[in-house]
Amino acid sequence: MPELSQQELEARFQKKIDENLYIEPKDWMIDKYRQNLIRQISQHAHSEVVGMLPESNWITRAPNLRRKAGLLAKVQDEAGHGLYLYSAAETLGISREELLDQLLTGKAKYSNIFNYPTLTWADIGAIGWLVDGAAIINQVMLQRASYGPYARAMIRICREESFHQRQGFEIMLTLCRGTTEQKAMAQDALNRWWWPSLMMFGPSDKDSPHSSDMAKWRVKRESNDDLRQKFIDRTVPQADFLGITMPDKDLKWNEATQHYDFGEINWEEFHQVISGHGPCNRERISARIKAHEDGKWVRDAAAAYANKKRQKAA
């Protein structure tokens, strides 16, 4: 088989993507595609893992056994989602160890939303309803991303996420139908989580550094702003149903565009949090480092046990 030039390889690669085919781990790929995917998939994996922290904060204080079992299962799922995604990232030639290292040393990013604290039980409702709701919109798009292992992980994740969102909405609904204090608690959670949830879709398209290449390579099939609008359009009627209101005085239905208009997002806050100055950045990483170090004996014991069995068999 004749050697193909770099240009021919790139053209073949792009043609495959344009034909809606999938790129698999051993296929030739543009190096920047590989690097961008490692960055995106590992950020996504880290987000699942760090995302367990704000929620696990309430497992022991869940109001009843039904809620506790649901929340526990959800947090367990997040661990599973992290693992699917780490596996997908590893197929691109980076080791699990390097990935964890990048998280624990603060080199890698994870979703900004998890740097906000969960102050009340209603926050668990708001996270499931809003944060998982926003994540689903993004992840549904990624089910058809051009990289096979990533797309397949997303299909699995989306199947499991819908329970997350519904358990969150049910918590909100119960609070909103409860006492005045309980409803106020739901409104307070919405007030604090609404804007950070909108920021989850990332900067506006005109300011998004990685969007255009990833769009060309069919990883990002819809723009940040379009996804954000879709989320708002879906979520506002749900808040109306709950009888609580978004903390945005500019939010109103636009008959002409058939979409909701909404107020200005505070991008300064977004950049503050992403650069390490959010309310919980430090706490989250310390908790991960502690979990990693406290878990060392388990890893050691598993390795020693496997070793002993091997020696016995020999």
Added chain:
Amino acid sequence: MPQQLTPIKKDRKQLDMEQDNQWPLWEVFIQSKSGQPYKHAGSVHAPDGEMALENARDVYTRRNEGTSIWVVPAQYIIASTPEEVGSFFDPANDKVYRHPTFYTVPEGVKYI
């Protein structure tokens, strides 16, 4: 106003990473129902086959997705190479006579 914090920086060695933290990789195949073929689900790291099975159960079958699991050391999987996909599968390309539609059966003949 969020509190100002110093950025998190921790040296790799400070994290007390184990020398060999990277357990072998196992590919996971799941049979969803009795009689169905095993399908690739993903992969897990584990120090041995038994623990790989348990990890695979916890990661890939939390909702009764399987009745049986195979784990295979990833290093033992031999895969066809994408660059040779054309020539590798070429022998089947021109053999229409391997398909039933190649053969004519007169109208009126049944059960064939």
